[in-house]
Amino acid sequence: MCTKIPICKEEYEKEISATREQRMGWWREARFGMFIHYGLYSTKGTHEWSMAYENYTQEEYMEFLKCMTFDASMPEKWVKTAKKAGMKYMVLTTRHHEGFSLWDSAANLYNSVNYGPHLDIVKLFVDACRKEGMRIGFYFSLMDWIHPDAWKCAVDAQARLRFTSYLQEMLRELMTQYGKIDILWYDISRPMTSWEGWDSLRMNQMVRELQPDIIINNRSRLEEDFGTPEEKIDAEKGDWEACMTFNGISWGYIDSDSCIPYSYNAHEIIRMLCKVTAEGGNLLLNIGPKPDGSIPDEVLEPLHTVGAWLQKNQEAVYGRKKPTIVYRTNGLCSATESGKKVWIWNWIWPENRELRLGGFLVRLKQVKELSTGRAVEFEQTERYIRLLGLEEEMRDPLLSISVFELEFEEEPQYARGFLYPQLHLGRTYTEQMEQLKSNLQDR
Incomplete structure (x- = not known):
């Protein structure tokens, strides 16, 4: 229990x-993390919800313990694989x-252990x-299929x-028991339907008393620090992290x-990273x-x-990025942005050896191909x-x-959704429409 007298919800928030x-x-700078789902369900090898979906008793389900021969060297391989993949933090299912x-x-x-x-x-x-040097996260399920009070509690x-x-x-x-922990990742607050039912205010104050720097997700029915859209990249207000399986199953x-x-291939993962970066979120990709x-x-x-x-x-991914409306600067590209720089992610290489980008309203200073630093003519x-x-x-x-890294003389401004002539600084939309009418009359 919390050793301090719990404060009210408003004071806590x-x-x-x-x-x-x-x-x-x-x-907010890390962008990319690894989710690890490991438990007794791993030995059955059909689905992490198999106990519930297939209506096992605990005694029947415990038979799978005979196949749970965990190799103690594997966590090091998890971490090295995540690090090599460019991931900056990891979240393990401590209890599903x-x-x-x-x-x-x-x-x-x-x-x-037992x-x-x-x-x-x-x-x-x-x-x-x-x-x-990897940041540490603990997943913790609130729902429980075997505790005798887990359903009566409602x-x-x-x-x-x-x-x-x-x-x-x-x-x-x-x-x-494990030193400094960076993330507490709650899951499934059932059967109770309110933070009061889960005693989340007392529970999370206790966690923060023990781990003052920890960040907590929003699945204990309190808003806390960040949202967790699941199996979809769907930007939320405030900080958010899309958690994705590796196979959609x-x-x-x-x-x-x-x-x-x-299963996802590398192209699909890169596209997910681009989307979360452009929309101001993180990607937690599961294995x-x-x-x-x-x-x-x-x-x-x-992952390699x-x-x-x-x-x-x-540079196009890590660090704080400005959520941007420039998802497509043309039909072949997406974009991420920070300060005076915009990174253009080109998905389909142009056969004519040039890319035309509409919508930018400030003066462009220089362009380079990011991976080589090679200057690009524009x-x-x-x-x-x-x-x-x-x-x-x-x-x-x-x-x-x-x-392609585009560096402008000032923070970019855009006109999006306008047809020719494009809106630009110093001329209003009405003025441009008048000019277009004049041009058509001259023809």
């Missing part, structure tokens, strides 16, 4: 708002809905992250008190050979390790390629910018996704 800029600073904890818990004896691999997987994960006050106390004791362990492990047709903890085969090549591409084009008129002489050598050799 005021306090966390006052420190949010400092606490969220690193996260099945109620099985991956740490040495006194509050929940049904855990990976059963299965007899290992503190959370500790192995934390140690591996610290070794590589209608029974005493059951609710017992169950929320149980959750808080587990959280206290996670917040005190399961967060947990399923057969690699069967998953290949459904579901095999029963021994090894990384699924279909994940490795795309993405990491190699990001190494050369990182022409700017009242209506468009043309990037000229785009040699084949400028074409990205990894994915054919080249990024």
Whole structure:
């Protein structure tokens, strides 16, 4: 329980708002993280919700513990793979809905030290992250399929008190046994439908008392620090992070050979990164390790390629970016933006060796191909910018996704959605329409 007297919701929100800029600073620049779904469901290999979907009793489901032979070296491989992919933080499922904890818990004896691999997987994960300088996140499910009070709590006050106390004791362990933790990632607040029901105000004050710099997502039915749209890139007000499976089917492990047709390739991941960056969010991309903890085969090549591409084009992704309306500066490109710079992501290489970009209303200073730093010749008129002489050598050799950095003399302004003549500084839309009418009459 919280050692301080809990403050009211309004005071709590005021306090966390006052420190949010400092606490969220690193996260807003990180852009890209790895989600790891590992649990007892990994050994079954059909879906992380299999216990519920297939209506297993706990006794039946515990049979899968016999196949849970976790390799203690795997968390280091997770972290090295994430780092090589250009990811800056990681979130591990410390306890999923099945109620099985991956740490040495006194509050929940049904855990990976007492059963299965007899290992503190959370500790192995934390140690591996610290070794590589990776930010650490803990996923924690509020929903529980096996605790006797987990469903009664919605209608029974005493059951609710017992169950929320149980959750808080587990959280206290996670917040005190592993040093500094950067992220608390709650999931599924069922069956109760309010923060009051979950005692989230007391619970989260306890977490913040133990981990003052932590950031918390919005799934305990309090707004907290950031939103988490799931399986979609959908910008939210404030800070947000799109969490995505690797195959659109399961967060947990399923057969690699069967998953290949459904899994993301490097091009798709880069496009997701562009979209979250342009819209002011982050991407948390999931992997579901095999029963021994090894990384699924279909994940490795795309992540390695993405990491190699990001190494050369990182300025267009990392760091604080201004959410921009320039999703398509033409039909072949998207864009990200910060300060006086706009990065043009070219998806389809132009056969005529030039790109024409409409909508920019300020003077362009210089252009370069980002990965090589090679200067690009350009022409700017009242209506468009043309990037000229785009040699084949400028074409990205990894994915054919080249990024052009446009630096302007001042922060860019745009006209979007206008047909010829394009709106530009010094002339109103009405004046331009008059000019267009005059031009047509002259013909």
